[in-house]
Amino acid sequence: MTSSKPSAAVRPAPASYSPAELARRLGVSAPTIQRWVDQGHLKAWKTLGGHRRIDAESAERFIAGQGLPADLPAEAPPPLTVMIVDDNEDDRDVLCALVEEALPGATILLADNGFQALTSIGQAMPQLLITDIVMPHMNGIEMLRHVCGGSTVRPHAVFAVSSHTPQQVAGLGGLPEGVTLVAKPVQPAPFIEALRAAAR
Structure with a gap:
C-alpha cells in the first residue's frame, strides 16, 4: 500500500x-x-x-535584474539614479516633480529618514542625493557625514534642502565639503538647472 x-x-x-x-x-x-x-x-x-x-x-x-530588453547595447550607460530624502511627504512630492522635469528618464528613489537613506545609498549607489536637513531619528547633517566621510559610494552631487539660513545650518554643525545648500521653498528654475548641471 x-x-x-x-x-x-x-x-x-x-x-x-x-x-x-x-x-x-x-x-x-x-x-x-x-x-x-x-x-x-x-x-x-x-x-x-x-x-x-x-x-x-x-x-x-x-x-531579479533580468528585465532589461535583450537588444539593449552592452555599452549603454546605466540610467541616472537620484535619491530624495525628506520626512515630509508633500516636500518629497515637490522634489520628485522637479527631478522628473530636470532629468527625464532618471530612476528616483525615496526615503523618509536618514537611516533608511543610508541603507538604500549603499545598495543603489545613486549619482545624485537630495536631502532635507531637519528629520527625526537622524538629521540630514548626520546622515551626510556618514555619506561624505570617505565613503566609496558617495554620490557625485549632493544637495541639502532646508528652510534654515546658512548661519543656522552652521550652528547645527555645518554641511560636509562639496554639499550644496538649497533654500526652501525651492525655486524651480534654478534648482532644475543645478540638477542638470550636476548630471552633466
Whole structure:
C-alpha cells in the first residue's frame, strides 16, 4: 500500500501589480514605474476602468535584474539614479516633480529618514542625493557625514534642502565639503538647472 504525502501549499504570485504597489516594493516613485513601462522594461495593460496594471511575471523578472530588453547595447550607460530624502511627504512630492522635469528618464528613489537613506545609498549607489536637513531619528547633517566621510559610494552631487539660513545650518554643525545648500521653498528654475548641471 502506498501513501502519498500532501503537497505543500504554494501561495500563488499576484497576477499583476498596480504602479503604486510595485513602486512601494522597489522603493521608487510611481512616475519611475510609469517610465519603465513606457520604455518597455515592464509589461502593462489598462483595465476597463482605465487603471494600469503591471504584469507580475514581468515585474518579478525586472526585480531579479533580468528585465532589461535583450537588444539593449552592452555599452549603454546605466540610467541616472537620484535619491530624495525628506520626512515630509508633500516636500518629497515637490522634489520628485522637479527631478522628473530636470532629468527625464532618471530612476528616483525615496526615503523618509536618514537611516533608511543610508541603507538604500549603499545598495543603489545613486549619482545624485537630495536631502532635507531637519528629520527625526537622524538629521540630514548626520546622515551626510556618514555619506561624505570617505565613503566609496558617495554620490557625485549632493544637495541639502532646508528652510534654515546658512548661519543656522552652521550652528547645527555645518554641511560636509562639496554639499550644496538649497533654500526652501525651492525655486524651480534654478534648482532644475543645478540638477542638470550636476548630471552633466
